[in-house]
Amino acid sequence: MDQSEILKKVLCEEALNAEEKQAHIENLEADPDLARSLAGWQRFRAYMQDRIPSPRDFVLYSLVFGGHAEDLSEEEAAEVNEKWGALDSIIESDPGFSEVAAQIERDRQDFLTCWELEDNRPTARVLPLRTFRMAAAIAVLAVSVITILLILNQGDVTLQVATADPGEYERVLLPDGSIAHLNGPATLRFDEQNFSRSVELTGVGFFDIAHQPDQFSVQTEEAVARVLGTRFGVRSMNGLTQVVLESGRLQVASIAENPQSVLLVPGQMTSIAQGSAAPMPPVEVNIEDQLGWTGFIFFRETSLRRAAVLLSTSRNIRVEFDPSLINERVTGTFAPDVTAEEILDALALTLDAEVLREGETYRIVP
Numbered sequence: 001m002d003q004s005e006i007l008k009k010v011l012c013e014e015a016l017n018a019e020e021k022q023a024h025i026e027n028l029e030a031d032p033d034l035a036r037s038l039a040g041w042q043r044f045r046a047y048m049q050d051r052i053p054s055p056r057d058f059v060l061y062s063l064v065f066g067g068h069a070e071d072l073s074e075e076e077a078a079e080v081n082e083k084w085g086a087l088d089s090i091i092e093s094d095p096g097f098s099e100v101a102a103q104i105e106r107d108r109q110d111f112l113t114c115w116e117l118e119d120n121r122p123t124a125r126v127l128p129l130r131t132f133r134m135a136a137a138i139a140v141l142a143v144s145v146i147t148i149l150l151i152l153n154q155g156d157v158t159l160q161v162a163t164a165d166p167g168e169y170e171r172v173l174l175p176d177g178s179i180a181h182l183n184g185p186a187t188l189r190f191d192e193q194n195f196s197r198s199v200e201l202t203g204v205g206f207f208d209i210a211h212q213p214d215q216f217s218v219q220t221e222e223a224v225a226r227v228l229g230t231r232f233g234v235r236s237m238n239g240l241t242q243v244v245l246e247s248g249r250l251q252v253a254s255i256a257e258n259p260q261s262v263l264l265v266p267g268q269m270t271s272i273a274q275g276s277a278a279p280m281p282p283v284e285v286n287i288e289d290q291l292g293w294t295g296f297i298f299f300r301e302t303s304l305r306r307a308a309v310l311l312s313t314s315r316n317i318r319v320e321f322d323p324s325l326i327n328e329r330v331t332g333t334f335a336p337d338v339t340a341e342e343i344l345d346a347l348a349l350t351l352d353a354e355v356l357r358e359g360e361t362y363r364i365v366p
Helices: 003-011 018-030 032-049 055-065 074-092 095-115 129-150 304-315 340-350
Strands: 159-164 169-173 179-191 198-208 216-219 223-227 231-237 240-247 250-254 261-264 268-273 297-303 318-321 329-334 354-358 361-365
Touching (some): 250 268, 297 304, 304 318, 304 329
Antiparallel strands (some): 169 179, 179 198, 240 268, 250 261, 297 329
C-alpha cells in the first residue's frame, strides 16, 4: 500500500479487524507518544464531525487542494468533483478549514520522511511497524492541525478571527487599545497574544488607531496601510482596496513585487487593484460620502439640512427640523451601533435644542 493510500486509510477510519485492533492496543500501551498523538487526532476528528459532512470528504478535498489529485482513484475524484462546490462553501465559512488544508500540504513532505521506515513483514499478532509510524505521523499532523482550528474557540491562544455578517456591525478592541469597526461582510485576523500592531482585513472596516511609537498596519489582498495613530476606512472587495483617511497621516503601499506607496492626508482617498505595483494618486473626497460604506456617520461642519438627510438615509427614519435652525452646522462622528435617538440627542445638545417625536418622525426644535 503506498503512502497516499495509508494517509487516506488512517484519516478515513477504515475498519480494522480483530487482530489489527489488538495489535493496535499493544502498540499504544508500548508507545506513549503514539497514544498522545492518537488522542490529538481523536479530538480533531470530533471537532471536524460537527462542521463538515465527513472527515473523508475533507481529506480528499485537502489532497486535491494540495495538488495531489493523482493520488485519488477515479471514484474518489468523481466524489470530490461532485461535492467541490459544497465543500468550498463550508470551508470558506470558517477560516480555520482553509488553514488546515494549507497546513496539510505544507507538512506533507516533512511527514514523508517519517513514513520512510523499514518495511519488514510482521508476525501474525503485530501490525507492520511502518503502518504504526505512519499512523503516528498522521496523528502528529492532526495535532498540529487541530491547533489551527481550536484557536478560534480558545481564549488562551494567539490567532483571533473577528467577523461581521452582511448588514451586521462588529466592534473589535485590539490588544494595543486600537479599535476596529467592521461593517459586514468583513473578516479581521490578528495575533492576540503576540500582537505586533498588524491585522489582516477582508471586507469593510474603519480603524481608530491608538498612537504608539510602533507603526500599525492593515493588510488586504492588494495593499498594506501603515500608520502611527489615526482614523481611516478600508474596503477590500472584488480585487480592489480603497482607503480613505479621516485624520492623521497614512501610508498606503501595494503588496506586489517592487511596491510603490502614497501618503494620504485627511480627506484624501486612494485605491489599488490586485496585482498593481502602485496605488492611485490621492484625491480629495467628501468624508461624509466616501466613508458611508463603513456604517459610520460623519458630520464635518455639515449643514443641519444635509445632516438630516444623511441620518434619515442611514438609520431609515424621517428627520425634520424647525426652519429657524436652517443655517446651523454640526460636527460629530457616530459609530454604527449608536442609535438614531442618541445621535439626535447629541445634535440637539450642541444646538441648544430638543428632539420631539411625532409618530415615526423626529423633529429638532429650538
